[in-house]
Amino acid sequence: GAVVSQHPSWVICKSGTSVKIECRSLDFQATTMFWYRQFPKQSLMLMATSNEGSKATYEQGVEKDKFLINHASLTLSTLTVTSAHPEDSSFYICSATNVYEQYFGPGTRLTVT
Amino acid sequence: KQEVTQIPAALSVPEGENLVLNCSFTDSAIYNLQWFRQDPGKGLTSLLLIQSSQREQTSGRLNASLDKSSGRSTLYIAASQPGDSATYLCAPMGGNKLVFGAGTILRVKS
Numbered sequence: 001g002a003v004v005s006q007h008p009s010w011v012i013c014k015s016g017t018s019v020k021i022e023c024r025s026l027d028f029q030a031t032t033m034f035w036y037r038q039f040p041k042q043s044l045m046l047m048a049t050s051n052e053g054s055k056a057t058y059e060q061g062v063e064k065d066k067f068l069i070n071h072a073s074l075t076l077s078t079l080t081v082t083s084a085h086p087e088d089s090s091f092y093i094c095s096a097t098n099v100y101e102q103y104f105g106p107g108t109r110l111t112v113t
Numbered sequence: 114k115q116e117v118t119q120i121p122a123a124l125s126v127p128e129g130e131n132l133v134l135n136c137s138f139t140d141s142a143i144y145n146l147q148w149f150r151q152d153p154g155k156g157l158t159s160l161l162l163i164q165s166s167q168r169e170q171t172s173g174r175l176n177a178s179l180d181k182s183s184g185r186s187t188l189y190i191a192a193s194q195p196g197d198s199a200t201y202l203c204a205p206m207g208g209n210k211l212v213f214g215a216g217t218i219l220r221v222k223s
Contacts, residue, residue: 044157044202
């Protein structure tokens, strides 16, 4: 099956700093990637849809200037959390699609102190 | 806007029981529906994908059914094992977006 990786798997950063998370599709080309956020004991909420070579589409309530998404190639999308605050601490999961199915990465645990 | 409800929210059963997890969704205009498993602190594992034209899919001890017109899907787990303990998520796909339910937390006791 298709494999999606994320890096790092966990990160701790100080309040006010920026953190970049990478999402890679390892064995297929993904024209579309998705970024989700999951708070403890809650389900996944879609943050944005990322299309290769174009600007990301953000869901309502997600600050595009805070969560910068870049989809520079068919196998790589990055999410940068800018000026992170403790309330941004969460589990961030990406997925990549081959049109018919979404394949999920293992997630990145972000803790902002 | 698609809304997904999963019942029950939590379930605790003894090993060996057969069980049914329920999922309902409000918008029947879906492309497919996926069931996922999530272990604590981990990512998602895809269990079954049912296309909108299909009624059910089976994989090992798992069987998922889909009734698109009534907005319902069920996941049937046969002969449950302690290793089945996890959160199970249902997610219909409309357009190219998945919408997740809150999940059912399953605990299978040995």
